[in-house]
Structures are given as C-alpha cells and as structure tokens.
Amino acid sequence: MTRVVLADDQVLVRAGFRALLDAQADVEVVGEADDGVEALAQVRRLRPDVVLMDIRMPELDGLEATRRISEDPELSEVRVVVLTTFELDEYVFEALRAGAAGFLVKDTEPAELVRAVHAVRAGDGLLSPGVTRRLISEFAARSKEPERSPELARLTDREREVLALVGMGLTNDEIARRLVVSPLTAKTHVSRTMVKLGARDRAQLVVLAYESGLVRPGWLG
Template sequence: MTTARGDSPADETGGLTRVLVADDQALVRAGFVALLDAQDDIEVVGEADNGEEAVRLTRQLIPDVVLMDIRMPILDGLGATRTIAGEPGLAGVRVVILTTFELDEYVFEALRSGATGFLVKHTEPADLLRAIRVVAAGDALLSPGVTRRLVAQFASHAKQPASGADLAELTDRERDVMTLVAEGLTNAEIAGRLYLSPATARTHVSRILLKLGARDRTQLVVIAYESGLVRPGWQ
C-alpha cells in the first residue's frame, strides 16, 4: 500500500514537519503513523511499502523527513536512500533509517549513501519524536555515540570511498573542526573546545560541508573515518 496525503509539497502546512513513512510491514507502519499524526507539530504526508514507492512519493511530496526501513521489496531502503540523496532537487530531504539491529553493515552503507541517521525499531516513542524534530531542524547527529561506533566498526572495511572528498582542501582549523564533528560534538561544544564563537564554529562546519561535497554532519563522520583523519578509539 502506498498513500500520498495532499497533491503537492506546496500544501499549506503551517510550519509542520512533514514526514513520509516507508516500511513494508503494515502494522509497524501504522504504529509510526498513529504516533506521528497525534503530534501538533508533525504531519505524515505519505506512506510507502517499498523503496521504489518511497522514492516516487519523496519526489512528489518533498517531505522534510523520510523514515526509511532498510529491508523492503522491489527496491530496498539502501537503494532508495542513495537515489534520494543523489538528486539535487531533494537536497533538503533528510532520511532516517529504521533498523532492527543498530550495529549493522547495511545501516553503515545507508549512512555512506546519504542517510542523516538511524533509529532502531524498538526506540521509545519520545526518542523517535525527538529524533525527527532534531533532524528536521538540521541539528546534530542522531545517537552520536552509537553512530560513531557503527562508523568506526565498518569504515575500515568499506568497499570504496564515500565520496571524492579531498581533505587537502581543508585548512588546519577546518581539520580540527571536522575531527570534533566526528567525535559527535555540536557546534556549541566545538566552539567551547576550540575557543571560538558558536557562529564561527557553524561557519567552519558549513565551509567543510561545501568543500567536501558532503550532505550533512553524518557524511562528515563517515568521511573522517574513511579518510583516516580519525581512527577508531581516538578521542
């Protein structure tokens, strides 16, 4: 089953966070939809039961966040995430992977492919809602500790680089900032660690994203490990 609520992304939403839910298990999908629709600041704009439909509805509706199951028929969540992340017109869409096992190589590949973060399916409802709001606001990584462990575990076994990123383009200060991003620090925490203003830290992060062609902070974590800028276990 696939459902689109509203005909276009131009619908009046009153500042609501617009979410597309993609999961082939109807009961799981219904649970997410019921929880999200009960919130005053979140609107479910569509549902998909396979990756191909998730991509189609994302193109049609331009949601703020896609909750994407990894294992789906026709096109899995990994392929769907890669497609969405690769389309310039969907640059503002944030994909959050839904997974049963957090330390999963498929989750790592999804992060490399452009997912912003991930959630295990048994996540507490309050944590799910908080995560959607964090991602929609463009803030820090979801579960940074778990994300770092996941990236560190699988980065050294990656089959190919996540991007054509050349760290030689970064200044020494930008390398320092990127290292702290990989540690999971927020802009405010980076500012405190490096004795910068929060605005300056934010500017550094924005420049790093631009220079490396990275989609978001999650991509910076992956690049930092895969490039060898940081290594598992480093602090």
C-alpha cells in the same frame, strides 16, 4: 509544518509511527510505502521534508532508495532517516554513506522519534557520540586503508580540525570546549565545513572524516 513519508513493509510499524507523528501539531504524515520502489515514487511526487526509511524492504531496499534520493538534485532538501531493528545493523554505515541523515532503532522512545524528525528537518544528523564511535570502529576497520582526500585542500587548518572532531563523535558544545571557542563559533565552523565539502548534513561529515583519513578507528576508543 514538517512533512513526513513513512517507508516500511510492516503495517503495524507504519501505523504506530503515523499515530504518533500525526498527533503532533507541527508534523504531518503525507504518504506511506511498503517497498522501496513505492517509497521512491512517493518522495518524488510529494517532496517531503523527512523520510523514515526501513532498510530491509522488497522490490528495492531502503539502502538503494536512500542512495537514489541523495543523488537526485531535485530532492536535495529531503532528509532520510533509516530505520533498523538493531543499533549496529550491518547496513547502517552503508546507509550513511548513501546519504542518510542518521538512523533510529524501531523501538525508540516516542519523544525521541519526534525529536529526531525535528532535528533532521533542521539539518542535524542523528548520530550520538557513542553510536558514532561504535559505527566507525565496527565498519571502518573492515575497509581498506583510506587515502587522503583532495577535498581537504578546500578547508582551513581549523576546519580540518573541526572535521576530525565531528568524525570522532563530538557535539558542537564538546568541540567548543576542546578548541576553547564559543558554541556558536564551533557551529559556524561545522556549517562552513559542510558547505565546502558539499555534505548534506552532519552524518555525512562523519563519513567524510573517516574516508579522508582524518579519523582512524584506533582513535575512537
């Protein structure tokens, strides 16, 4: 059973998500919150598997709530999916840096929402290749010149190559074809890279790939 907390200041949004998720045999909505402070309290008390977190909320916004969840060792198993009205919300990239596993637009298809909850529970990020390219191009280009991270020294040459490909938005199957290896081998490389870099999920690998200088905006067209 995947346990979910809904955090959104719009009652109708929460009601719609609850109705959809509670209709699934293997998903249970265990809590709701209408602001970031309450969301944080619910997460600490209920320890859900997944939090659907609106970015813009009163008291404490979803960005800061996500950061506090990500930084709390006792909540290391909690995965946050940020909710936004627009695909390129100005805060989405910051939410990923804060530790979100990915994001969904609020008008996403019902089947996609259910799939997303299961994917995040399994440790997968919610960043399609196209969205990854747009996000990095849009926001990373505004940042200062990245410095090569010393964390990269922990990786083998192949793992650095895999990290760069993840950062460019490639799926495991696409990485496998690019490197001429099996999909299982590609998945193993991605998993080992996550462990070595202390990344919670694939979304954080995308951010690390940019911030380490392995991926540059000009390469993502």
